[in-house]
Amino acid sequence: MPELIPLSAGNAGAVENLLDDAFGTDRQRRTAYLLRQGTVYIPGLSFGLIDSRRLIGSIQCWPVRITDDDGEAAALILVGPVAVVPDRQRGGHGQILMNAMLDAAMMGGNPPLMMIGDAQYYGRFGFGADETGGWRLPGPVEAHRLLLRNPGGHILPICGALGPDIAD
Numbered sequence: 329m330p331e332l333i334p335l336s337a338g339n340a341g342a343v344e345n346l347l348d349d350a351f352g353t354d355r356q357r358r359t360a361y362l363l364r365q366g367t368v369y370i371p372g373l374s375f376g377l378i379d380s381r382r383l384i385g386s387i388q389c390w391p392v393r394i395t396d397d398d399g400e401a402a403a404l405i406l407v408g409p410v411a412v413v414p415d416r417q418r419g420g421h422g423q424i425l426m427n428a429m430l431d432a433a434m435m436g437g438n439p440p441l442m443m444i445g446d447a448q449y450y451g452r453f454g455f456g457a458d459e460t461g462g463w464r465l466p467g468p469v470e471a472h473r474l475l476l477r478n479p480g481g482h483i484l485p486i487c488g489a490l491g492p493d494i495a496d
């Protein structure tokens with residue numbers, strides 16, 4: 329049974345290798361990387377899965393915000409990347425990582441969660457694209473892959489620009 333651990337600086341190299349394996353070495357050009365540029369992952373919402381001393385999965389979350397056309401900003405948490413090493417995919421590990429993150433997010437009274445991902449997979453965790461059609465990103469994304477999970481019903485802009493949540 330893999331062990332769930334909080335991610336720390338000591339796992340950084342293993343996480344990078346895992347992400348290269350899951351997404352390819354050109355992954356840093358993806359829009360999600362531009363969106364979180366300059367931020368640091370949120371330790372309490374970022375986890376790894378260790379099996380036989382090998383990192384087989386990880387999830388990281390980042391502080392971002394959406395700013396409406398009047399300049400009003402609302403905090404969001406960007407979920408991802410979520411990754412499982414190719415030889416251990418479809419074994420329930422992605423689900424363990426997502427549920428650990430969701431449990432931690434619920435406890436902390438955190439802002440709504442967003443991600444760029446496949447609704448066919450992330451829909452089961454409450455993510456959907458219904459409310460994100462007017463959101464702009466710092467790079468290209470297919471509209472159906474821009475997902476929000478907002479069970480608390482936080483009021484968010486219908487139209488606005490997403491960006492990293494860093495001091496101006």
Ligand SMILES: CC(C)(COP(=O)(O)OP(=O)(O)OC[C@H]1O[C@@H](n2cnc3c(N)ncnc32)[C@H](O)[C@@H]1OP(=O)(O)O)[C@@H](O)C(=O)NCCC(=O)NCCS
Pocket residue numbers: 350351410411412413416417418419420421422423424444445446448449
């Ligand atoms: C996406 C990922 C994190 C899921 O983790 P996992 O441990 O493989 O998946 P789980 O075992 O938790 O879940 C398996 C289920 O998810 C589905 N699934 C897995 N990856 C999927 C994907 N990219 N799209 C749609 N469904 C997917 C499987 O068909 C299976 O469905 P079922 O429960 O109806 O049979 C993992 O496969 C991964 O790292 N993939 C490579 C990176 C990637 O493609 N990410 C895309 C998301 S942005």
